[in-house]
Amino acid sequence: xxxxxxxPRHLVMGMTNKKSLKCEQHLGHNAMYWYKQSAKKPLExxxxxxxxxxxENNSVPSRFSPECPxxxxxxxxxxxxxxxxxxxxLCASSRDNLNEKLFFGSGTQLSVL
Amino acid sequence: SQQGEEDPQALSIQEGENATMNCSYKTSINNxxxxxxxxxxxxxxxxLIRSNEREKHSGRLxxxxxxxxxxxxxxxxxxxxxxxxxxxxxxxxxxxSKIIFGSGTRLSIRP
Numbered sequence: 001x002x003x004x005x006x007x008p009r010h011l012v013m014g015m016t017n018k019k020s021l022k023c024e025q026h027l028g029h030n031a032m033y034w035y036k037q038s039a040k041k042p043l044e045x046x047x048x049x050x051x052x053x054x055x056e057n058n059s060v061p062s063r064f065s066p067e068c069p070x071x072x073x074x075x076x077x078x079x080x081x082x083x084x085x086x087x088x089x090l091c092a093s094s095r096d097n098l099n100e101k102l103f104f105g106s107g108t109q110l111s112v113l
Numbered sequence: 114s115q116q117g118e119e120d121p122q123a124l125s126i127q128e129g130e131n132a133t134m135n136c137s138y139k140t141s142i143n144n145x146x147x148x149x150x151x152x153x154x155x156x157x158x159x160x161l162i163r164s165n166e167r168e169k170h171s172g173r174l175x176x177x178x179x180x181x182x183x184x185x186x187x188x189x190x191x192x193x194x195x196x197x198x199x200x201x202x203x204x205x206x207x208x209x210s211k212i213i214f215g216s217g218t219r220l221s222i223r224p
Binding site: 002004005035040041042043045048056058068072088090092099101102104105106109110 | 143147154155156157158161179193199203205209211212213214215216217
């Protein structure tokens with residue numbers, strides 16, 4: 001609906017697993033974002049990419065590794081996560097990196113056991 | 114660090130009534146946005162107001178911005194059951210390339 005598609009919608013993983021979250025936007029936007037939404041906490045900005053270059057890394061632990069192979073795709077690689085990393089991970093895109101309107105995907109609900 | 118903070122945290126009103134949510138922020142901004150989120154879904158952009166604007170309308174939505182008080186309000190008129198959702202304000206930080214969200218107001222519309 002918004003032009004931003006996230007897969008999978010739900011993911012359950014053990015602490016030793018490696019998994020990846022995928023985001024794709026069909027809007028021709030140049031900036032893409034990862035946000036983390038935990039229960040009863042504000043959305044936390046994790047990473048910002050502009051024209052495939054990382055322009056923001058908001059003190060995120062190294063067990064989260066982003067990848068932006070082109071302006072339409074964004075990945076979040078997960079490795080040796082902790083139970084407190086369980087959250088809704090939201091991808092967003094915008095026309096450019098000038099703090100304007102964000103278009104969000106539906107998110108991936110992640111549970112770490 | 115958190116930039117925007119919504120008030121109240123939760124609001125329950127009767128269908129047909131107006132709903133008002135407030136947002137306060139700490140540092141200078143270029144613009145302020147309001148978003149809506151249905152449970153377990155992504156956020157949907159509602160409206161953007163720039164720092165040189167005082168009021169903006171979109172359908173049943175009215176947003177005000179008071180930069181002297183560092184606050185904004187979102188008014189939803191003639192509420193409907195479908196307006197039940199969480200509403201977030203989001204501000205840019207003027208000096209950095211990021212949009213920061215508040216904790217949100219959970220709005221429930223009683224039929």
